[in-house]
Amino acid sequence: xxxxxxxxxxxxxxxxxxxxxxxxxxxxxxxxxxxxxxxxxxxxxxxxxxxxxxxxxxxxxxxxxxxxxxxxxxxxxxxxxxxxxxxxxxxxxxxxxxxxxxxxxxxxxxxxxxxxxxxxxxxxxxxxxxxxxxxxxxxxxxxxxxxxxxxxxxxxxxxxxxxxxxxxxxxxxxxxxxxxxxxxxxxxxxxxxxxxxxxxxxxxxxxxxxxxxxxxxxxxxxxxxxxxxxxxxxxxxxxxxxxxxxxxxxxxxxxxxxxxxxxxxxxxxxxxxxxxxxxxxxxxxxxxxxxxxxxxxxxxxxxxxxxxxxxxxxxxxxxxxxxxxxxxxxxxxxxxxxxxxxxxxxxxxxxxxxxxxxxxxxxxxxxxxxxxxxxxxxxxxxxxxxxxxxxxxxxxxxxxxxxxxxxxxxxxxxxxxxx
Amino acid sequence: xxxxxxxxxxxxxxxxxxxxxxxxxxxxxxxxxxxxxxxxxxxxxxxxxxxxxxxxxxxxxxxxxxxxxxxxxxxxxxxxxxxxxxxxxxxxxxxxxxxxxxxxxxxxxxxxxxxxxxxxxxxxxxxxxxxxxxxxxxxxxxxxxxxxxxxxxxxxxxxxxxxxxxxxxxxxxxxxxxxxxxxxxxxxxxxxxxxxxxxxxxxxxxxxxxxxxxxxxxxxxxxxxxxxxxxxxxxxxxxxxxxxxxxxxxxxxxxxxxxxxxxxxxxxxxxxxxxxxxxxxxxxxxxxxxxxxxxxxxxxxxxxxxxxxxxxxxxxxxxxxxxxxxxxxxxxxxxxxxxxxxxxxxxxxxxxxxxxxxxxxxxxxxxxxxxxxxxxxxxxxxxxxxxxxxxxxxxxxxxxxxxxxxxxxxxxxxxxxxx
Numbered sequence: 004x005x006x007x008x009x010x011x012x013x014x015x016x017x018x019x020x021x022x023x024x025x026x027x028x029x030x031x032x033x034x035x036x037x038x039x040x041x042x043x044x045x046x047x048x049x050x051x052x053x054x055x056x057x058x059x060x061x062x063x064x065x066x067x068x069x070x071x072x073x074x075x076x077x078x079x080x081x082x083x084x085x086x087x088x089x090x091x092x093x094x095x096x097x098x099x100x101x102x103x104x105x106x107x108x109x110x111x112x113x114x115x116x117x118x119x120x121x122x123x124x125x126x127x128x129x130x131x132x133x134x135x136x137x138x139x140x141x142x143x144x145x146x147x148x149x150x151x152x153x154x155x156x157x158x159x160x161x162x163x164x165x166x167x168x169x170x171x172x173x174x175x176x177x178x179x180x181x182x183x184x185x186x187x188x189x190x191x192x193x194x195x196x197x198x199x200x201x202x203x204x205x206x207x208x209x210x211x212x213x214x215x216x217x218x219x220x221x222x223x224x225x226x227x228x229x230x231x232x233x234x235x236x237x238x239x240x241x242x243x244x245x246x247x248x249x250x251x252x253x254x255x256x257x258x259x260x261x262x263x264x265x266x267x268x269x270x271x272x273x274x275x276x277x278x279x280x281x282x283x284x285x286x287x288x289x290x291x292x293x294x295x296x297x298x299x300x301x302x303x304x305x306x307x308x309x310x311x312x313x314x315x316x317x318x319x320x321x322x323x324x325x326x327x328x329x330x331x332x333x334x335x336x337x338x339x340x341x342x343x344x345x346x347x348x349x350x351x352x353x354x355x356x357x358x359x360x361x362x363x364x365x366x367x368x369x370x371x372x373x374x375x376x377x378x379x380x381x382x383x384x385x386x387x388x389x390x391x392x393x394x395x396x397x398x399x400x401x402x403x404x405x406x407x408x409x410x411x412x413x414x415x416x417x418x419x420x421x422x
Numbered sequence: 423x424x425x426x427x428x429x430x431x432x433x434x435x436x437x438x439x440x441x442x443x444x445x446x447x448x449x450x451x452x453x454x455x456x457x458x459x460x461x462x463x464x465x466x467x468x469x470x471x472x473x474x475x476x477x478x479x480x481x482x483x484x485x486x487x488x489x490x491x492x493x494x495x496x497x498x499x500x501x502x503x504x505x506x507x508x509x510x511x512x513x514x515x516x517x518x519x520x521x522x523x524x525x526x527x528x529x530x531x532x533x534x535x536x537x538x539x540x541x542x543x544x545x546x547x548x549x550x551x552x553x554x555x556x557x558x559x560x561x562x563x564x565x566x567x568x569x570x571x572x573x574x575x576x577x578x579x580x581x582x583x584x585x586x587x588x589x590x591x592x593x594x595x596x597x598x599x600x601x602x603x604x605x606x607x608x609x610x611x612x613x614x615x616x617x618x619x620x621x622x623x624x625x626x627x628x629x630x631x632x633x634x635x636x637x638x639x640x641x642x643x644x645x646x647x648x649x650x651x652x653x654x655x656x657x658x659x660x661x662x663x664x665x666x667x668x669x670x671x672x673x674x675x676x677x678x679x680x681x682x683x684x685x686x687x688x689x690x691x692x693x694x695x696x697x698x699x700x701x702x703x704x705x706x707x708x709x710x711x712x713x714x715x716x717x718x719x720x721x722x723x724x725x726x727x728x729x730x731x732x733x734x735x736x737x738x739x740x741x742x743x744x745x746x747x748x749x750x751x752x753x754x755x756x757x758x759x760x761x762x763x764x765x766x767x768x769x770x771x772x773x774x775x776x777x778x779x780x781x782x783x784x785x786x787x788x789x790x791x792x793x794x795x796x797x798x799x800x801x802x803x804x805x806x807x808x809x810x811x812x813x814x815x816x817x818x819x820x821x822x823x824x825x826x827x828x829x830x831x832x833x834x835x836x837x838x839x840x841x
Contacts, residue, residue, distance in 0.1 A: 362644065
């Protein structure tokens with residue numbers, strides 16, 4: 004294990020039966036696992052979470068995509084279409100605090116594991132569902148993935164250049180962004196349940212979740228009366244200069260530094276001028292106020308560009324940042340992956356997986372008493388079959404072997420079963 | 423109050439002393455307020471949270487920006503630079519479960535309210551901090567706003583068109599995206615504290631938080647060995663066709679529909695062809711597999727464009743979505759604001775503020791037993807001065823009036839004090 008990491012036990016003792024797949028659901032249950040909950044993925048014995056199988060032609064290899072969203076979880080393979088498999092999962096649900104799923108609309112109900120059915124088994128269950136569109140939405144029955152949520156939730160309309168079609172943010176806001184809002188609500192529900200024993204039903208639509216991240220766009224529209232557009236690297240509908248990216252040496256696709264001078268702090272502009280050796284402009288009446296600087300945006304940007312083009316983005320960020328002006332280099336995935344600081348601080352950690360080479364991946368970024376929650380590798384398909392059935396249901400090795408023989412559960416790895 | 427909304431009491435009894443400002447911090451404490459925590463904003467008696475003052479020339483009017491991130495909170499105005507004001511806040515901290523702040527690096531310590539000081543007053547405190555850069559980061563002392571986090575956290579490098587400079591997603595991922603990760607951790611810490619009484623220190627850097635949302639970019643890079651780039655409306659580094667936006671009538675800047683055919687479900691392509699009246703292509707060997715369709719992306723896209731251009735984005739979404747293919751219209755802020763479905767479902771709610779006209783704004787999007795947490799309007803500056811001091815510290819109206827007379831706290835509205 005690398006960096007400053009620690010096993011967090013905030014949610015110790017919380018048991019989650021996890022039917023989630025791909026990313027929106029798994030990102031949520033993974034957050035709870037990082038905080039100490041016991042998360043048991045219920046997976047199809049043949050292929051498992053389809054997130055394990057997204058690389059064409061490599062059906063046997065869990066991709067990085069899967070590792071990212073399933074760290075610290077356990078895997079139990081059960082054939083939900085067999086009566087015994089369904090009965091087994093119902094026994095687990097009786098022992099659980101949380102049941103979560105994000106299957107296509109109607110699927111979990113057809114399996115006989117809808118909210119009413121699970122609540123009848125376990126009245127204190129917290130039953131959480133992520134769907135593409137919210138309950139009672141006109142689109143409730145439609146399929147959705149991340150990009151559909153970003154399109155229908157407004158996010159694409161405010162992203163990209165003003166003279167081009169909408170762009171999709173390269174981050175999975177529709178998936179992980181939604182998963183995080185469910186995680187907040189879920190732990191809130193657990194907080195209440197710890198005192199009262201009461202459960203509840205939680206539902207979120209990915210489209211609806213996007214509105215939560217779109218509030219700047221709605222407040223700009225409320226102020227101006229106009230649709231909030233897209234504006235490249237700048238903020239749409241906000242009249243500030245400088246606020247944007249400026250080209251740096253050596254001119255690669257991400258060689259830019261973001262520079263921002265807040266309207267609330269007139270010192271930013273003065274400090275920036277000093278960094279750039281342009282003290283001559285400090286008392287220049289043409290640039291004396293935020294309003295004047297905005298009116299002369301093209302001139303302000305040329306002044307900055309004339310300086311940044313002689314520096315790398317790293318130099319520019321350091322010089323401007325140390326002077327007390329908000330500035331940031333545009334960093335790419337490789338630069339971030341190779342930056343040792345993240346690993347030293349536990350923000351990225353190395354996963355040690357039995358079948359895969361060590362791989363450094365982002366961990367939970369919030370530090371608890373100075374350390375990040377420790378990454379444990381994603382589970383192999385069915386890795387915890389024996390362990391979960393023994394600890395949750397007190398089953399014996401013989402009865403577990405019998406279930407496996409009947410095909411109700413998947414392969415049980417004997418050495419693991421002895422753990 | 424509009425739509426399906428309910429007063430949620432998950433975090434009932436949780437007391438939060440909230441020093442946050444602008445968005446990253448306030449979005450976090452607001453989420454806790456929506457779930458039932460009592461959140462008391464400590465504000466400067468003269469101007470309050472600088473988020474109240476972002477509109478130049480309108481110093482007396484709280485902007486929509488402020489309302490969005492401070493719903494359901496209380497406001498207490500205290501002069502932290504007066505010894506009596508500082509002492510008053512320390513008394514409140516003794517009664518609190520959580521203390522949260524996101525001031526510039528070092529500011530809270532200079533006020534005498536750093537972690538060690540607050541922990542000495544209240545050993546069980548959960549002390550939460552959001553900064554631009556993480557503790558021990560090389561950039562720890564630098565200022566940051568949302569866009570600086572999006573630049574340095576990789577988000578901009580994967581957003582925009584491949585032949586253009588990086589774009590900033592129009593959503594405030596650096597702010598609200600970070601606030602949500604802190605909210606998850608904070609409620610997790612409260613869950614433990616409810617059982618053990620123990621507190622802890624929580625810290626997150628906005629740059630670090632971005633990596634959590636960038637995991638698709640890191641997994642693509644791990645698979646390909648190459649930096650993950652940007653790819654307009656498509657997913658960078660993922661070889662799927664169709665997966666993108668297609669132009670619709672009448673050709674406005676957001677008249678596009680996103681269409682996606684998953685590699686995992688061959689039916690998507692067949693269903694799409696039927697919707698478009700192109701049954702002739704169902705058995706066409708040129709498009710028989712996901713790999714072949716990706717190799718013929720230009721042809722596939724032309725086939726879809728030839729159909730979408732005869733439909734509005736709403737028609738196209740409905741026809742394709744009802745056929746069981748993931749599809750979504752690119753909706754803009756005005757279309758979302760005016761869509762009655764959100765209000766009917768409680769996803770957007772109307773804020774009734776004493777000084778501002780009714781305004782429909784996004785509420786917490788996760789539904790709890792079928793309803794969203796009810797939006798209460800953001801507090802007026804100092805609105806809860808008397809109420810908080812009476813209920814938290816059992817102060818009398820006379821002693822509160824004396825504090826106001828000395829300028830230790832701001833204006834106390836007498837009718838409100840009698841509430």
